[in-house]
Amino acid sequence: MRKFLPFAAAALIAGVAQLAISQPAAAELTAGKDYVLVSPAQPTETRGKVEVLEFFSYGCPHCQEFEPQLDKWSKAQGKDVELRRVPITFGRDVWTPLAKMYYALEAMGELERMHGVVFDAVHNQRVPLNVEAAQFEWIAGKGIDGKKYQDLYKSFTVQSKVARAQQIAAAYKITGVPTMAVGGRFMTSGSLTGSHEAMLRTVDQLIVSARADLGKK
Numbered sequence: 001m002r003k004f005l006p007f008a009a010a011a012l013i014a015g016v017a018q019l020a021i022s023q024p025a026a027a028e029l030t031a032g033k034d035y036v037l038v039s040p041a042q043p044t045e046t047r048g049k050v051e052v053l054e055f056f057s058y059g060c061p062h063c064q065e066f067e068p069q070l071d072k073w074s075k076a077q078g079k080d081v082e083l084r085r086v087p088i089t090f091g092r093d094v095w096t097p098l099a100k101m102y103y104a105l106e107a108m109g110e111l112e113r114m115h116g117v118v119f120d121a122v123h124n125q126r127v128p129l130n131v132e133a134a135q136f137e138w139i140a141g142k143g144i145d146g147k148k149y150q151d152l153y154k155s156f157t158v159q160s161k162v163a164r165a166q167q168i169a170a171a172y173k174i175t176g177v178p179t180m181a182v183g184g185r186f187m188t189s190g191s192l193t194g195s196h197e198a199m200l201r202t203v204d205q206l207i208v209s210a211r212a213d214l215g216k217k
Contacts, residue, residue, distance in 0.1 A: 034202045035188040042171055042184040046082045050210040052203060053181040054085045055174045058098040059130065063178045064119040066196045070178075071116070073200050080214075081207060088169040088177065089162070094130045096162065098122075101135060103161045104153040110144060117142070183210030 029035060044051040054070060056063040074083045087099040101118065105111045121127040121138065129135045136153075140146035152158055172181055179189040180199060186206045193199045 029202060029205055034193055035186050035206060036192070038172060038181060038185050038187050042168075042181075044184045045084070048214070049080050049082045050183055050207050050214065052081060052083045052183075052207070053168075053172075054083065055088050055169055055172070055179045055181070056085060056177050057087055057089065057095050058101065058118050058122050059092075059095045060177050061123055062190070062196075064123045066178045066190070067116060067119055069196050069200065073203075080211065086165050086168055087162075088165055088174060090169075091166075097130050097132055097135060099162045099165060100153055100158050101129060103158045104149055107152045107155075107158065108144065108149060114142065114144075182206040183213060185210065185213075 031037060056066075058064075070083075077083070085102070087102040089095040089099050098118075102111070105114050105118075118129065122129055127134065127138055129138060132153075136146060136150055139149050172179075172187060176189060176191055178196075178199075179187060180203050181187045182203055183206070186209070188199055188202045188206070190196050190199045193202050
């Protein structure tokens with residue numbers, strides 16, 4: 001698979017101990033090969049559930065390719081697993097409007113309907129949604145209140161959420177997308193596992209460990 005923004009080599013810390021997981025299915029994973037440990041471990045925002053983060057951008061073609069698989073995977077999870085998407089920018093001005101778009105759609109309750117549509121517009125229809133004027137015009141054509149959308153897009157709340165997403169990405173030392181993190185402790189990507197399918201299989205096994213950790217608390 002062609003890499004988009006591969007994990008920095010420094011993230012693969014030499015000599016990281018193999019993941020200690022009580023259940024046999026996860027014992028096959030190898031630290032530094034299938035996943036990396038998040039150091040330091042990060043707090044999670046979901047109480048009593050296994051938090052799974054997807055770091056992504058609407059501007060990333062690999063994220064678009066991955067989205068149908070992730071959507072299917074997320075719908076098959078139990079009630080104790082919560083997926084949270086984190087739109088990040090890597091400090092790129094052209095990606096910032098796309099991150100704001102994610103949170104504006106979320107605030108309007110339109111995210112579930114529009115998430116895949118946005119990916120399609122950016123990568124298949126070549127709509128320049130990273131340009132605010134083009135984005136606002138496109139949104140108005142999708143049956144969404146354009147005035148309300150622009151107000152939310154420009155709001156302090158959305159700007160704060162974008163800033164918070166970048167803080168989270170920095171804390172996890174994200175260098176490529178799509179990347180997934182589990183329970184604030186483990187991180188994996190297609191660049192590590194070799195494919196999106198293998199990444200999700202790895203996430204499944206890491207969830208077993210994170211679920212066991214929850215049971216100990």
